[in-house]
Amino acid sequence: MAPHKLNDYERQRLDNIRRNDEMMAALKLHSKAASLISKRPRVTTKSYVVKPEKKPKSENPVVIRRSLRTRGIPPDCKGLDAETLDSLPDLHNSPAKTKPSVKTLGPLPMSDAYTGDDDSDRQFIESIVGMAKKEAQEGGLDGRDELRGSLEIGSMDLDPENIARVVPGRITAMRFFPSISVKMVVAGSKFGNLGFWNVGDDEGRVYLYHPHPAPISGILVQSYCLSKIYTSCYDGFIRLMDAEKEIFDLVYSSDDAIYSLHQPRNEANCLYFGEGRGGLTVWDNRMGKCSSSWVLHESRINTIDFKCGSPLILATSSSDGTACTWDLRYANADKITALKTLTHKKAVHSAYFSPSGCCLATTSLDDTIGIYGGADLEDAASVYHYNQTGRWLSTFRATWGWDDSYLFIGNMKRGVDVVSTSKRKVVTTFQSPHISAIPCRFDAHPYEVGMLAGGTSGGQVYIWTSR
Secondary structure, three states: OOOOOOOHHHHHHHHHHHHHHHHHHHHOHHHHHHHHHHOOOOOOOEEOOOOOOOOOOOOOOOOOOOOOOOOOOOOOOOOOOHHHHHHOOOOOOOHHHHOOOOOOOOOEEHHHHEOOOOOOOHHHHHHHHHHHHHHHHHOOOOHHHHOOOOOOHHHEEEEEEEEEEOOOOOEEEEEEOOOOOOOEEEEEEOOOOEEEEEOOOOOOOEEEEOOOOOOEEEEEEOOOOOOEEEEEEOOOEEEEEEOOOOEEEEEEEOOOOEEEEEOOOOOOOEEEEEEOOOEEEEEEOOOOEEEEEEEOOOOOEEEEEEEOOEEEEEEEEEOOOEEEEEEHHHOOOOOOOOOEEEEOOOOEEEEEEOOOOOOEEEEEOOOEEEEEEOOOOOEEEEEEOOOOOOOOOOOOOOEEOOOOOEEEEEEOOOEEEEEEOOOOEEEEEEOOOOOOOOEEEEEEOOOOOOOEEEEEOOOEEEEEEEO
């Protein structure tokens, strides 16, 4: 065949390609791009490892079922007789249809709930019990009542060693252990998992349990006994993990979802939780029953927080678009009146008192952070912040640091926005090439100024520390 002759357009195209290659070679663009790719940091995180269950080999032969249609055989038209039909279960009234297969009513041994990479959680239980005894012997402190310290924002840093995947799925609740000697984080997930990570452990081990059948909505680590941890979930359960008894005990169960859980400082006997459609319930461990119950909001209560130094004054946030403060001293058997009602245009996902108790911060789906101060919270300011996390991320909740100066909240660009309460705006953003997901839930270590934990919807926990 005669060789193809190039037309003017094709010759011009080849000349352009040649000139572009010469220009890129002169500027050394290929070598610079290769060097940038090779210098990109690789983030390796600690993680739990779940061993797959080994399925026992069946001695019975596998029978492959094939329908009459695929075998070309006409259907059996005789049908079933009346006696056979009467012996079949009624699918509409069958108890197997309504009985939840994943729920365990009653105590759940920790060994049965353990889903970690080891055959036993013995080492973790011994470490938790030992830590609790050590803290009890040393007397401990009273959380933030003893901790006051200003933070140099520019000193905050994220070390790659302080990153771990603690639970599978989205983190819905997270807390630091109120311990002086041990830096441990406990996180709860959308799937009912509970993960423990000792940040200071050189091995970086993560211990994973599955005590709940639904998203975990609250975690309470008892400051007087670190081996006891309360957890609540959307399926209406409250459990107490008692490491000394090696059990997840069932404290309370309800037909309604439990969306929030809290406890006043120095109060070991009462639990406060948001239940169902706007209800607040008080559970008394001494009586083993609910001591009080009120309907405070028109929709679910997302957070409960008590004022520091005033264990009878609390704040609630609700999906009805309001955040309210309440004084339990003025509550009667079935009614309580709000001290202050703070209104937003959309759902309010958090309302937290500052460490001193002088301020209150709210986070709303109307893309604002509310900051309220003064004796009656009359000094109000609104800070714009984009809070549209969507259905796949946990909602943003502005969390206080170690004094009344700063609030910390995630943003949709994989960073942490720092809000100054005095300047009433975002003053800086923590960013790092090591962040691979959006931090949504935060907690500040009660005894370590500058140690901040952020949880993501991928189950990762990032720990920022002050240099």
